[in-house]
Amino acid sequence: MSATTEHTNCLRCGRTLTSTTSRTTGYGPTCRAKVRNAQRTADLTDYKPAQIDSARELIEDGAIIPLRPRIYRAVSSDGTETYLTARQGCTCPAGIKGRNCYHRAAVAILTAA
Ligand SMILES: [Zn+2]
Numbered sequence: 513m514s515a516t517t518e519h520t521n522c523l524r525c526g527r528t529l530t531s532t533t534s535r536t537t538g539y540g541p542t543c544r545a546k547v548r549n550a551q552r553t554a555d556l557t558d559y560k561p562a563q564i565d566s567a568r569e570l571i572e573d574g575a576i577i578p579l580r581p582r583i584y585r586a587v588s589s590d591g592t593e594t595y596l597t598a599r600q601g602c603t604c605p606a607g608i609k610g611r612n613c614y615h616r617a618a619v620a621i622l623t624a625a
């Protein structure tokens with residue numbers, strides 16, 4: 513994915529990130545473990561396996577960024593657009609049509625972490 517940006521602070525707790533891995537994913541080791549764990553415990557029954565895979569990728573690329581409590585900004589897969597995503601809705605083309613999109617799956621994971 514081309515959207516990868518370097519993060520200087522943890523997307524979950526805001527602490528300064530020091531390692532290269534952390535700066536790429538956007539999470540420190542503790543938060544990354546929590547997010548990984550949430551990928552197994554989050555309720556993702558509304559999403560297809562391919563959407564869950566995309567959601568996981570989005571998170572690991574640090575391409576879904578918290579803006580306000582429960583509101584996230586997701587970067588589109590080609591990196592040219594951003595969408596506002598919450599658990600119940602998303603401004604991407606699928607989300608506007610009321611479909612479940614992988615951005616929302618990613619939010620479901622992150623809010624369970
Ligand atoms: Zn953290």
Ligand SMILES: [Zn+2]
Nearest residue numbers: 602604613615
């Ligand atoms: Zn979406």
